[in-house]
Amino acid sequence: MTITFAREEIQQTINMIHKENLDIRTITMGISLLDCSSDDIGKMEKKIYDKITKNAGRLVEVGEQISARYGIPIINKRVSVTPIAIAAAQMNVDEMVRIAKTLNRAAREIGINFVGGFSALVQKGFTSGDLALIDAIPQALSETEFVCSSVNIGTTKAGINMDAVLKMGNVILKSAQLTADNDGIAAAKLVVFCNAPEDNPFMAGAFHGVGEPDTVINVGVSGPGVVAKVVKKYPEADFSELSNLIKQTAFKITRMGELIARAASKALDVPFGIIDLSLAPTPAIGDSVAEILENMGLERCGTHGTTAALALLNDAVKKGGAMASSHVGGLSGAFIPVSEDAGMVRAVEEGALTLDKLEAMTCVCSVGLDMIALPGDVSAETVSAIIADEAAIGMINKKTTAVRVIPAIGKKAGDRVEFGGLLGGAPVIAVHPYSSKLFVHRGGRIPAPIISLTN
Amino acid sequence: MTMPREESNHAIITVIGRDQIGIIAWVSGRLAEYHVNILDISQTILNEFFTMIMVVDLEPSTLKLDVLASTLEQEGDNKGLQVKVQHEDVFKFMHRI
Numbered sequence: 001m002t003i004t005f006a007r008e009e010i011q012q013t014i015n016m017i018h019k020e021n022l023d024i025r026t027i028t029m030g031i032s033l034l035d036c037s038s039d040d041i042g043k044m045e046k047k048i049y050d051k052i053t054k055n056a057g058r059l060v061e062v063g064e065q066i067s068a069r070y071g072i073p074i075i076n077k078r079v080s081v082t083p084i085a086i087a088a089a090q091m092n093v094d095e096m097v098r099i100a101k102t103l104n105r106a107a108r109e110i111g112i113n114f115v116g117g118f119s120a121l122v123q124k125g126f127t128s129g130d131l132a133l134i135d136a137i138p139q140a141l142s143e144t145e146f147v148c149s150s151v152n153i154g155t156t157k158a159g160i161n162m163d164a165v166l167k168m169g170n171v172i173l174k175s176a177q178l179t180a181d182n183d184g185i186a187a188a189k190l191v192v193f194c195n196a197p198e199d200n201p202f203m204a205g206a207f208h209g210v211g212e213p214d215t216v217i218n219v220g221v222s223g224p225g226v227v228a229k230v231v232k233k234y235p236e237a238d239f240s241e242l243s244n245l246i247k248q249t250a251f252k253i254t255r256m257g258e259l260i261a262r263a264a265s266k267a268l269d270v271p272f273g274i275i276d277l278s279l280a281p282t283p284a285i286g287d288s289v290a291e292i293l294e295n296m297g298l299e300r301c302g303t304h305g306t307t308a309a310l311a312l313l314n315d316a317v318k319k320g321g322a323m324a325s326s327h328v329g330g331l332s333g334a335f336i337p338v339s340e341d342a343g344m345v346r347a348v349e350e351g352a353l354t355l356d357k358l359e360a361m362t363c364v365c366s367v368g369l370d371m372i373a374l375p376g377d378v379s380a381e382t383v384s385a386i387i388a389d390e391a392a393i394g395m396i397n398k399k400t401t402a403v404r405v406i407p408a409i410g411k412k413a414g415d416r417v418e419f420g421g422l423l424g425g426a427p428v429i430a431v432h433p434y435s436s437k438l439f440v441h442r443g444g445r446i447p448a449p450i451i452s453l454t455n
Numbered sequence: 456m457t458m459p460r461e462e463s464n465h466a467i468i469t470v471i472g473r474d475q476i477g478i479i480a481w482v483s484g485r486l487a488e489y490h491v492n493i494l495d496i497s498q499t500i501l502n503e504f505f506t507m508i509m510v511v512d513l514e515p516s517t518l519k520l521d522v523l524a525s526t527l528e529q530e531g532d533n534k535g536l537q538v539k540v541q542h543e544d545v546f547k548f549m550h551r552i
Contacts, residue, residue: 005467005543007497009550010508014469014539068521071541252549259548 017072021225021287022253024260025280026076027063028116028201029056029270030208030216033087041095044088045102052079052106052115055215055270060111062267066260074260075422076113079106080206080218085120089129093136100140100147107146116206118149121196123158124445134164137171141186142178148204154194154391156398160446162388168192169384169440173407176376180409183417187406188371192387194394194401199274200330205367205402216273217265218330221257223249224279224341225287227313231295242296243316250277250320258325276330277321278366279313281341283424289313289334290343290353301343302353310334311364331400333366339419339426340371348427355386355429363393368402373417373428376409383407385436388446396449464513465494465543466520468527472536474505481534482509482527489523491516505536510543 016022036047060077067074081087081103088099100118107115118140120130137149151168154160172192176184191205198209201218208216230249237245257275265272281289290301293309314333322328336358338344347353355372362368368390374383387403394401408417408428418425470482479498486493492512499506513520524540531538 004510005546005550007499007506007508010467010469010546011506013546013549014471018537018539065521068524069542070545071524071539072545255548256545259544 016223016226016252020223020229021282021284022223022256023073023075024219024257025222025278026078026201026220027059027074027260027264028078028080028206028218028220029059029268030080030199030212030218030273031055032208032212032214033082033084034210036087037090039090041091041098044091045098048099048102049106052081052103053109056110056112058268062264066263066267069263070259072256072260078112078114078116078201078203078206080201080208081115081117082208082210083117083119083121085127085129085133086210089127091129091132093132096132096136097140097143100136100144103147104144112146114148114203115146116148116150116203117208118147119151119207121152122164123152123155123161125161126164134167134171137190138174138178138186141175141189148189148206150191150193150196150205150207152193152196153387154395154446156195156395157448159448160194160388160391160395162440162446163443165384165387165391166381166440166443168387169380169382172383172405173378173380176407176409183419184406184409185419188404188419188423191402191404194391195399196402197330197400201276202278202280202331204404212273213271215270217261217268217270218273218276219257219261219264220276220278220280220330221253222278222280222282223253224281224289224292226253227279227317228286228288228291228295231292239312243312246313246316247320250317251324253277254321254324254328272327274327274329275321275325277317277325277328277332278330279317279334281335281337281344282422283340283342285342288341288343289336290341290347294343300350300352301347302357306357307360307364310336310361314365331366335367335370336361336365337371337404338429339373339417339424340422341424345424345426348429355431359389359393362390362401363397367400368394370402370404371423371426372405373408373411373426374405374431375413375428376407376411378407378431379435379437381435381437381440382431384440386431388440392446395446463543466511466513466523466540467543467546468509468511469539470505470507470531470536472505472531472534474500474503475534478505478536479507481530482507485527485530486511489516489518491518491523
């Protein structure tokens with residue numbers, strides 16, 4: 001028998017993993033909590049704890065086995081659950097906090113990195129459960145370690161719930177204030193969505209949609225470093241060639257995710273949901289989306305041309321990924337979280353990248369304003385207005401957008417915050433000084449947009 | 456798209472590092488000890504760097520893949536060699552449609 005792989009192929013795979021930071025970012029098990037409802041908070045806590053620990057009890061062990069077998073790092077193992085505002089709709093604010101703590105206990109017990117789904121979907125209005133959950137978020141996130149929260153405040157079909165937008169500005173600010181000693185870490189575990197996907201494995205926005213099966217395995221693949229290397233290797237390639245090179249690379253990266261997802265699904269006897277191919281940067285040098293854009297020929301990420309470069313990248317990644325997996329879903333595309341990306345951090349520090357340019361970039365990338373530290377004296381209304389702008393981009397363009405901003409209490413533009421680990425650290429970015437107060441206090445809903453007459 | 460064959464227990468072993476006497480003897484000796492069958496082997500030296508790629512069958516082996524991987528990785532590390540053992544599906548999935 002002869003070697004069925006070329007030496008170059010084997011070498012390329014090894015380099016991707018060991019030199020270019022290719023990794024499986026997460027295996028996320030979605031678990032429905034719809035059968036855990038009870039009028040009695042104690043019973044409900046027990047049902048939730050038991051369901052998570054029973055179904056995901058082997059998640060970490062299986063993840064480690066698969067990682068060893070294939071020689072690919074699997075960075076995080078996570079669980080996403082049914083939005084708690086739906087599963088626990090009858091609960092009050094204090095009981096919602098207790099449920100968050102139950103999720104936290106279950107996460108600690110099984111050794112996972114995060115549990116997502118302390119969430120509500122309020123694009124058209126609030127139930128009493130939604131209101132209780134939203135009011136519980138600051139306390140829930142500041143008193144737990146592993147719990148992540150998300151609130152969907154708009155969709156293309158429903159429009160934008162501006163009452164929810166106003167509330168979320170306050171919730172974000174309060175979450176940051178309660179964890180001011182830790183640079184507002186609670187706000188880093190909270191994301192506000194427009195058009196939230198129901199099968200996203202990435203945090204902080206992962207939740208288990210009501211259309212999903214009882215349990216499901218979703219896998220998030222990463223690898224900006226691999227793409228950055230390829231782009232750098234071909235400085236002369238025109239955009240058609242460049243797009244093809246990125247597609248081929250995205251294909252290879254996604255295949256790894258497909259392999260891991262199938263293996264995890266089989267080992268855990270849980271159906272395979274989707275692969276989310278997202279170029280998710282980490283603070284590690286070389287694992288940067290900004291670097292990809294700069295390798296395309298931009299002196300600094302954020303300068304003129306950045307939006308076009310990101311549009312090409314995002315589209316090529318989706319095209320390559322779509323062919324590589326039987327089911328691609330989630331967010332799939334390029335992430336631009338500032339604090340998690342050394343290149344983005346440098347661009348902000350040097351004044352090349354501003355909040356306004358980041359907003360423009362979110363029109364063409366896979367998510368939105370992510371991991372951005374705002375001055376500590378930012379008003380709740382300004383945060384709400386930032387959310388409204390971002391949601392409008394998502395609503396009109398029929399795409400997912402999100403806001404995860406962290407008011408850095410006691411700090412001003414140019415100061416630095418440190419979140420540690422995968423979340424990294426970042427300079428505080430300036431916001432506009434002019435007020436949006438009267439605008440966000442109008443209340444009501446921004447109507448769903450017309451889908452024809454597209455100009 | 457076909458599912459990976461479950462019965463395949465082939466792995467790819469790669470060894471990279473500064474050339475020294477006895478690298479192949481060490482790897483193949485260890486593999487014989489653990490009843491791992493060598494199916495193919497290819498080796499080059501580029502700029503004093505030794506690179507070896509080996510295809511092995513773990514079916515008759517007394518060790519599981521992950522244990523073999525950590526054993527060889529650790530021993531290789533002591534010799535200044537980077538040793539990786541990965542199931543062949545990694546390369547199949549990435550490079551074959």
